[in-house]
Amino acid sequence: MLAQILINGLILGGLYACIAAGFSLVWGVLNIINLLHGTLVVAGSYGAWLAWRYWGLHPLVALPLIALASAGVGAAIQAGLLNRVVAAPVLITLVVTFGLDLVANNALLLGFGADYRSIRPTWTLGTAVIGGLRIPLDRAMAASVALAMTGLLWLLLRRSWLGRAIVAVRMDADAAGMMGIRVRRVYVATFALGTGLAGAAGALLGLVFPISPLQSEAYLGTAFTVCVLGGLGSVVGAAAGGLMLGLIESVATLYFGAEYASVTSFVLLIALLAIRPDGLFGRQGFA
Amino acid sequence: MRRLAAGMALLLAAAALLPIVGGPYALRIGMMLAMYISLASSWNLLGGMAGYPSFATAAFFGVGAYTGALLQGAGGPLPLAWAAGGVASALVAFVVGWVVLPLRGHYFAIASLAVVIVLRQIATNWTDLTGGGMGLNLPVLALGPEAQARMIYAAQAVVAVLATLVSVVVAGGRLGFSLRCIKQNETAAGMLGLNTRAAKATAFVLSGAIVGPAGAIYASSVSYIEPGDVFDILLTVEPIIMTMLGGVGTVFGPLLGAGLFLLLEQTVWASFLSVHAAVLGVLVVVLALFLPDGVLGRFRRARA
Numbered sequence: 001m002l003a004q005i006l007i008n009g010l011i012l013g014g015l016y017a018c019i020a021a022g023f024s025l026v027w028g029v030l031n032i033i034n035l036l037h038g039t040l041v042v043a044g045s046y047g048a049w050l051a052w053r054y055w056g057l058h059p060l061v062a063l064p065l066i067a068l069a070s071a072g073v074g075a076a077i078q079a080g081l082l083n084r085v086v087a088a089p090v091l092i093t094l095v096v097t098f099g100l101d102l103v104a105n106n107a108l109l110l111g112f113g114a115d116y117r118s119i120r121p122t123w124t125l126g127t128a129v130i131g132g133l134r135i136p137l138d139r140a141m142a143a144s145v146a147l148a149m150t151g152l153l154w155l156l157l158r159r160s161w162l163g164r165a166i167v168a169v170r171m172d173a174d175a176a177g178m179m180g181i182r183v184r185r186v187y188v189a190t191f192a193l194g195t196g197l198a199g200a201a202g203a204l205l206g207l208v209f210p211i212s213p214l215q216s217e218a219y220l221g222t223a224f225t226v227c228v229l230g231g232l233g234s235v236v237g238a239a240a241g242g243l244m245l246g247l248i249e250s251v252a253t254l255y256f257g258a259e260y261a262s263v264t265s266f267v268l269l270i271a272l273l274a275i276r277p278d279g280l281f282g283r284q285g286f287a
Numbered sequence: 288m289r290r291l292a293a294g295m296a297l298l299l300a301a302a303a304l305l306p307i308v309g310g311p312y313a314l315r316i317g318m319m320l321a322m323y324i325s326l327a328s329s330w331n332l333l334g335g336m337a338g339y340p341s342f343a344t345a346a347f348f349g350v351g352a353y354t355g356a357l358l359q360g361a362g363g364p365l366p367l368a369w370a371a372g373g374v375a376s377a378l379v380a381f382v383v384g385w386v387v388l389p390l391r392g393h394y395f396a397i398a399s400l401a402v403v404i405v406l407r408q409i410a411t412n413w414t415d416l417t418g419g420g421m422g423l424n425l426p427v428l429a430l431g432p433e434a435q436a437r438m439i440y441a442a443q444a445v446v447a448v449l450a451t452l453v454s455v456v457v458a459g460g461r462l463g464f465s466l467r468c469i470k471q472n473e474t475a476a477g478m479l480g481l482n483t484r485a486a487k488a489t490a491f492v493l494s495g496a497i498v499g500p501a502g503a504i505y506a507s508s509v510s511y512i513e514p515g516d517v518f519d520i521l522l523t524v525e526p527i528i529m530t531m532l533g534g535v536g537t538v539f540g541p542l543l544g545a546g547l548f549l550l551l552e553q554t555v556w557a558s559f560l561s562v563h564a565a566v567l568g569v570l571v572v573v574l575a576l577f578l579p580d581g582v583l584g585r586f587r588r589a590r591a
Contacts, residue, residue: 090392094396217404
């Protein structure tokens with residue numbers, strides 16, 4: 001029983017890590033809480049649904065396209081709107097991203113309605129049973145891809161020129177500017193990376209969960225909680241926080257029932273904020 | 288200042304006359320205006336004066352609405368049910384504030400938002416007390432619809448007047464000074480001996496005490512509430528938009544903003560129901576980008 005909970009929790013956690021990685025990146029580098037994040041995840045799910053419904057594409061095949069498209073949307077938002085308010089007080093950036101979220105969520109509601117949809121690809125891996133443990137292989141694969149993408153982000157931040165520029169801007173935007181980094185462009189690239197990851201996470205989640213615009217709030221809450229659990233602005237923290245939250249929620253589902261699983265994570269969020277606002281692992285440098 | 292006082296007196300006289308001369312539509316608009324003024328003024332206490340981006344308004348509203356509804360359902364007299372809504376919300380504000388008020392910036396914003404979501408889910412899941420997602424029906428008042436509309440309007444108007452009075456007193460007094468110091472530099476204010484924690488807590492509890500009755504009266508007026516309705520995130524955001532429209536941190540900004548917001552709502556959104564949220568979103572973005580100090584701020588800058 002415990003091993004089964006562990007497996008469910010890890011699968012959930014891998015997906016959560018991917019939801020939170022982009023959110024954490026944007027928060028850490030731009031100091032903007034992107035309230036649009038949850039809706040972007042849902043939009044990614046709808047992208048996967050459309051690709052499956054009309055072109056018969058498996059979400060994994062559609063994933064790169066969806067990631068590119070949502071990165072493009074993100075770049076446009078940052079270049080057109082958010083770059084104007086990057087240095088503004090917290091309230092202003094919160095209000096701007098909230099306004100964008102209202103627009104995007106309303107658009108999804110108009111386009112798709114509030115009822116739940118799901119993707120049922122013809123190609124599935126089925127469920128493996130090992131020693132009495134049931135492992136849903138499709139979900140496990142989605143979680144692995146999610147973790148792999150999170151790892152890719154980590155590599156990108158570590159190894160690539162762009163990644164080093166992002167880290168430099170996070171550490172000291174003024175100094176980075178003086179060293180010849182075009183800070184505004186790095187902001188655009190960072191936000192595009194964050195939204196691209198959100199879209200990609202959405203495509204994977206579409207494979208696992210029912211899709212509805214109403215889900216966006218839950219995804220946003222998940223991203224918050226993971227960031228606070230793992231510590232803000234570190235990819236490793238997002239991965240660790242995501243896995244932890246997945247485990248916690250699957251244990252909470254067992255003991256309190258599914259309807260209290262998300263209450264548990266939000267209460268945990270508030271409690272953690274009160275005790276250790278920098279996350280369980282304290283503040284770490286980016287990547 | 289004398290002109291301002293005269294304007295306020297005129298507004299009060301109009302508010303008092305409305306139930307006598309106004310029809311049902313005017314009463315409805317008056318009731319909504321009063322409720323918006325209460326919500327915006329209460330948010331302005333902490334959010335505007337101290338610069339703490341609180342998203343907890345919907346939590347106070349929902350707690351007030353459910354407390355009032357439950358008491359009214361148990362046969363309690365209306366004024367008592369409404370007052371109890373305020374007491375319950377103030378209590379929630381005290382307890383929640385104790386946890387979230389030490390946080391700053393984004394962390395505070397998120398924690399206060401999470402409080403709304405947690406309370407909504409508790410209201411949804413605690414079926415025995417709240418009726419869960421099915422909602423809660425309130426007993427129908429033993430009044431004609433017109434008398435009821437008049438009474439509800441009067442009650443919301445009283446709350447709005449009290450909210451404005453609280454704003455005036457706070458802004459002119461020691462508490463307002465403390466809150467403005469916190470907005471400028473909280474650490475420095477603390478080092479100079481200001482009890483920042485007490486100031487923030489007082490403002491937060493006052494907000495709860497104002498929003499709670501507004502929620503309870505709202506519950507009586509619609510006679511049916513459900514968690515998604517009274518713990519709606521929009522209830523948290525709209526007061527912020529109103530305050531930003533009028534002028535953040537000023538006493539009269541929330542009043543002006545509530546009026547402008549209602550005007551927009553009635554003229555623009557009535558014709559675009561299905562894209563209500565999207566239009567609101569666009570308004571918010573435009574407002575934050577181009578008019579961050581509100582109409583009052585723009586006006587002052589133009590005069591200066």
